[in-house]
Amino acid sequence: MNANQPKTFYRAKILLVDDEQAILHGLKRQLTAQGYDIRTASNGLEALEEIKKNPPELILLDLMMPGMDGLDVTYEVRSKLRNNVPIIVLSAREEEQKKVEALDLGADDYLTKPFGLDELLARIRVALRRAQRKSSEDGSNFSSIGDEHLTIDLTRHQALRDGKELKLTPKQYELLRYLAQNRDKLITHRMLLQSAWGPTYSNETQYLHVYIRQLRQKIELDPANPRYILTEPGLGYRFHLPYPHDEEN
Known part of the structure; x- marks a missing residue:
């Protein structure tokens, strides 16, 4: 979808936080033209109040702001306000480590400046769609995740490919379950390691790479060109499973 196509989430409320007024006003104008209801804040304290x-x-x-920066805001939103609203962080290329920290704190996705409008709109659509799906799933007897090839049975703690049970180790299943339950969200190396092995393994990224490679060998139709477990270089992994009718949106 490009900037001239119909809006998928008409009038969805988006809070835009950036201390650079030119960026704030420019993005507000562009996103308002796409049908979104845009509120703005020029610093972290204003953002929390809004x-x-x-x-x-x-x-x-935005990650880099004077005073309360994007990391502080993310921490406050997730830990203090207990709010699961999708957060997309905007960062410069040289802020790689802060980007990882923001994701570890609970941000859902990131964009590196400068970015194009089409890329931003695509990330917004995915984040809003994921939030809507998660909201409906939280209120249902949600017991499996999958498509026509792969099924992850959360009740029986097993995975099937084309109807046949895969022989996964407990750690492989735990990694797959965690990724699948956070579909389309970027999960950092640290988050995955802590979910499967605990905090003492949070820096063992090579350990994780081996397990992901083994997992791909079992679940992917073509492990060299993965469909489900996608790599975000230097950051982590994202489990991609198309939602029904995604292509129509």
Whole structure:
């Protein structure tokens, strides 16, 4: 979908947080033209006040701001406010480590400046769609995740490919389950390691790469060109499973 196509999430409320006024006003104008309801904040404290007063459906958050920066805002939103609103962080290329820290704190995705409008709109659509799906799944007897080739049975703790049970080790299943339950969200190396092995393994990225490679050999139709477990270089992995009718949106 490009900038001239119909809007998928008409009037969804988005909070845009950036201390650079030119970026703030430029993005507000572009996103408003796409049908979104844009609120703005020029620093972290303003952002938190706006979130409390008028909860958004998505936050676009600059990482580098004076005073309370994007990391502080992410921490406050997730740990203090207990708010699961999707957060997409906006960072410069040289802020790689802060980007990882933001994702570890609970941000859902990132964009590296400069970025194009089409790329931003695509990330917004995915984040909003994922939040809507998660909301509906949280209120249902959600017991499996999958498509026509791969099924992850959360009740029986097993995975099947084309109807045949895969022989996964407990750690392989735990990694697959964690990724699948966070479909389309970028999961950092640290988050995956801690979920499967605990905090003492949080820096063992080579250990994780071996397990992911083994897991791909079992679940992917073509492990060299993975369909499900996608690599985000230097950051982590993303489990991709197309939602029904994605191509129509």
